[in-house]
Amino acid sequence: MAGNTFGTLFKLSSFGESHGPALGGVIDGCPAGLKIDLDFVQSELNRRKPGQSHITTQRKEGDVVEFLSGIFEGVTTGMPIGFVIKNEDQKSKDYSHIKDSFRPSHADFTYEEKYGLRDYRGGGRSSARETACRIVAGAIAKLILKEKNITVNAFVSQVGKIKLDRSFEELDLSKTDNNVVRCPDEKVAEQMITYIEEIKKQGDTIGGVIQCVIKNTPIGLGEPVFDKLHAVLGHAMLSINAVKGFEIGSGFDSIHYKGSELNDEFTSSDKKISTKTNNSGGIQGGISNGMPIYFNVAFKPVATIMQKQNSVNKLGEEVIVEGKGRHDPCVLPRAVPIVESMAALVLVDFLLLARCSRI
Amino acid sequence: MAGNTFGTLFKLSSFGESHGPALGGVIDGCPAGLKIDLDFVQSELNRRKPGQSHITTQRKEGDVVEFLSGIFEGVTTGMPIGFVIKNEDQKSKDYSHIKDSFRPSHADFTYEEKYGLRDYRGGGRSSARETACRIVAGAIAKLILKEKNITVNAFVSQVGKIKLDRSFEELDLSKTDNNVVRCPDEKVAEQMITYIEEIKKQGDTIGGVIQCVIKNTPIGLGEPVFDKLHAVLGHAMLSINAVKGFEIGSGFDSIHYKGSELNDEFTSSDKKISTKTNNSGGIQGGISNGMPIYFNVAFKPVATIMQKQNSVNKLGEEVIVEGKGRHDPCVLPRAVPIVESMAALVLVDFLLLARCSRI
Amino acid sequence: MAGNTFGTLFKLSSFGESHGPALGGVIDGCPAGLKIDLDFVQSELNRRKPGQSHITTQRKEGDVVEFLSGIFEGVTTGMPIGFVIKNEDQKSKDYSHIKDSFRPSHADFTYEEKYGLRDYRGGGRSSARETACRIVAGAIAKLILKEKNITVNAFVSQVGKIKLDRSFEELDLSKTDNNVVRCPDEKVAEQMITYIEEIKKQGDTIGGVIQCVIKNTPIGLGEPVFDKLHAVLGHAMLSINAVKGFEIGSGFDSIHYKGSELNDEFTSSDKKISTKTNNSGGIQGGISNGMPIYFNVAFKPVATIMQKQNSVNKLGEEVIVEGKGRHDPCVLPRAVPIVESMAALVLVDFLLLARCSRI
């Protein structure tokens, strides 16, 4: 736990700052024999890429991944997969406005205090740009899941107060990417887009909720006690920039029901055991039960706003800071593939671990 | 991540089933030179112990911890601290009602499927009885935190719809243990107790929310990217039985505010930098900023109810299951020390890791 | 790496001091469904037990293992296996002679300096008594290996200058336990025993070499680069008390041959590929190749001798120390099962890891 590696058997060790020469990482533990669809990996990166629509940041970054090892003639060899994503949009900007000042609700102050110095250019390592590496590893993980027919689909279910009030069973999740906000309900998507446009005009930002649904999970993923499947999913999601909350299945709403109302009774059909309801969110005792896994992830509004804010500098003197450049009024559309990627990393790790549960 | 170890430098490896001879564990990485107050450790165990009040289970378990190593003349030696808690209440009960049947929303089905067999007596390893070991390690961790003047206080803030509507700043957290439900507001506590009594009469169960507040944390705890302080706290909390959700600081409520409303502006006084508001919950960029850390943990109602429920057995045949014995109508009062213990384990681990952040 | 856990998927976390109430540990990651032959586990412990013959220490320790979890109706459940071995021979001895003095070539000085204090009774955690826990976990590992038909046989191949000059292929390893020194060649064994008796009379100690041979290993155990099979075997062996050297296959003797002489040419028979010679010791590129694995482990003479030695105390003052009690003139006979146990732990861990090498 030095902070930059995720996973036990299928592991991503990532590196890179927002404005250094490149981001990159090492994916270790990927089994040999997996065909790598490079176009798929790049298409996943494109879903996170800045500048993809008028409601995201207008920064132009190519986000092209270059694999350096571990793939031979299009197939994984079992060796570590090294990769880099070069930072293209590295203009020698003027960072004097944040070099010595601490932007509210950013990592400037805590990094400075913890390490005694920081790479202040664009937030350095604390920038969400780091998540591009998670997409690369997540895309490889998704290719493994595809072989098992497991699907991972995230979508924006709430932006500010605009909420998608239908359950995932009622939605066609293949429509998520049909609109720029990544909400599978076209009408609600339009409302969200309009709202984000307003927020953007105000130079402000807004948060929301992403729901993620995993289907066709085999029974038995997750480990008892400390590494319950939803505990590790929670860890994964809470590690994403701007995330403030996580809930599995009935989540916080479980509070409002009695055990007799919330328990998922078992039933069987054709010798296959399932539950009548799914308040458990596909996980019981920390282990997947074969029902769809679903969870919600709460994102706060991005800290960088195009308005003046009071703050202090290193000397503790009062200063005014104001966002510059091109930032997202709402990160949720671009965070959808990040949520999916982290979920995929968790699932693949547990799939491998599950190979060792019986003699 | 084989599931039974928690922590990187300060680690708990636990073992034990509900109805085996004993629970226990190994606490590794505890620095040498810590005075162990055995009475304090036992008093923490007593806070979790069954039978402590009329609104908890009436099972009688002594829960006496016995230390076997790592402590010499009352002081830790840097060696692993082994301990056991014997299971006293091991009557040779009749478990035929659950041996082959799957209790709704329990781990019976998933354990059976994952491992091919299970210790069905009282839920075996999936029983919340396992958390007694977390209390022991958490108590040791709290002794370390005490030396740094760091306090960890959890309390019940909601039971069903009965909610404590004051922020922790307005509460006297030293009053938490003054009542059996562990809510520091005496009036709300009474309402909660009355409500739990009703639920108990119905043979039903109810969930709620525990809030945890950590004060005097040094700046700099937490690691960038994957092991953000709140991500590991979330992992820790979600690993507790019956937990369905976790939120840090403004949490899910962050959705309802704009960046300009939610950002925590910095201010300084006597050269000490702090934030005017604390929606960040004491953590920015995954690293503690010196402000109070607070988070909420959502518990579902306990799955075991004293009512008949439909289910199936191993063969997929329909059966009726009904809770027997003495169970908690609401686990929250007994979960308060568990939440504190897991938080303490996380904090101590990061305190040790933080010793290595600078050259 | 806090020092008291060994393994990645199949893990032993051990605890316990020489003269505390008990030793013990947690074996985590043992797959479910393994039948545990308790008599076999105890028989392995008996092979390490003090007092087993006139050439080992005459201390009487029962070394009875008590399992506390993870085994249900004689079969492993996939849950952690907790166990304790009570220390019976805990007379309240007089330790004043070592309390403040540092015994030559013992851990007294380094523990005191590292931790600021130490449990000086019988060496505390640094005592080889700790290895009893390795035997318990190793015995469980051997039961897994048995199911795969893999055998692990160590034996004493050298004591002082008395050396067994035949290769393991020429020996009947089933005879190892036929004599008290655990050398499968009866004649050499007699010489060794006579020599150890002489050394014992002198109040002195002597070291030697244990060779370990592993047969029927599947091809593919070991991981590239840092966790080569022989690197982890070396780590395991060098962690045993009094071990000073490790060599795999042709080992240090490789120096005396040219590549053209030492290389193992491949051959095939009935489509099965093997090597004509086995200087590689069954491992190529860090991965098992199906040939017998063999390695040597060098043990120094035990540091505790029944003679007066010069030393210093905590204050740096000159003192005379002299061994008291009942100690081994030569640890090798009792170390044979320890070597086998550590090898078994390594093999099982890699067997589990190897389940994840291909998609």
Added chain:
Amino acid sequence: MAGNTFGTLFKLSSFGESHGPALGGVIDGCPAGLKIDLDFVQSELNRRKPGQSHITTQRKEGDVVEFLSGIFEGVTTGMPIGFVIKNEDQKSKDYSHIKDSFRPSHADFTYEEKYGLRDYRGGGRSSARETACRIVAGAIAKLILKEKNITVNAFVSQVGKIKLDRSFEELDLSKTDNNVVRCPDEKVAEQMITYIEEIKKQGDTIGGVIQCVIKNTPIGLGEPVFDKLHAVLGHAMLSINAVKGFEIGSGFDSIHYKGSELNDEFTSSDKKISTKTNNSGGIQGGISNGMPIYFNVAFKPVATIMQKQNSVNKLGEEVIVEGKGRHDPCVLPRAVPIVESMAALVLVDFLLLARCSRI
């Protein structure tokens, strides 16, 4: 332990094949505030570089390291240090001679069997070219050690039967790099060079021994039981290509002495406690005692020889293989910085861990 990461707090995760686009890695856990002397890092790489003398391989590889993150204005930030070393000498060679055949004593066969496929170009990941990444991380580690005044010096002490018969105390280790074989005794160096020239003419290869000496180590490095300092050093050394043996201090020679002859008596001078002799090799009970640490590493002759050898192909058919290209007749001169690098990685990891040994 997926094989491509080394270390607990100071960690190297490496990637890259011999003939892929690049090697590289992530160094995580490097404390913030360390000045990086890029020239020093490159000079270390140059010590391992092919083509550096007439007794090493004549391949020309630039081995230029490019840092991508974690260093800001010449100083480490505490963030992961990503780096790449591009493979320049990647002519599209003809590999048909090894594509389907297994070179004796190489990893071809075991990789093919373990993974079902392999990157056969130049040995792929199993090539010693991978060690360039260890040099980069080792150079950073050495910069940390320099701040503590700790020195790590390896040298060639034996090539075939030509042996340096003086102890390291009698040698001037600053002279090691004065000759191409890296032996600090000029006369013995000349003999070694002449011998390697002969071996080269024969198209053969030869092994030897590297000794490594670490001075000014603080007391207290190493962890009890499984992660003794010499056990982890052994692990590190045995992970280097072609290494067959490791011994600490008096090593295998300990066999020839009695306890009374080998024990290191303590003495003190000016309140500083040390030992009169140093058979312990600077480590007692697995923990450094402040005396010089020294150990030997045995290397077998390189498996690639310029002679015809019998082998088989994938189908088990007999084939003749013969080394092509430019290979080392003796790897020891180039392995000296690799041994030092791995030792430095181990030491820095334990230095950081030691910060947590006391409260």
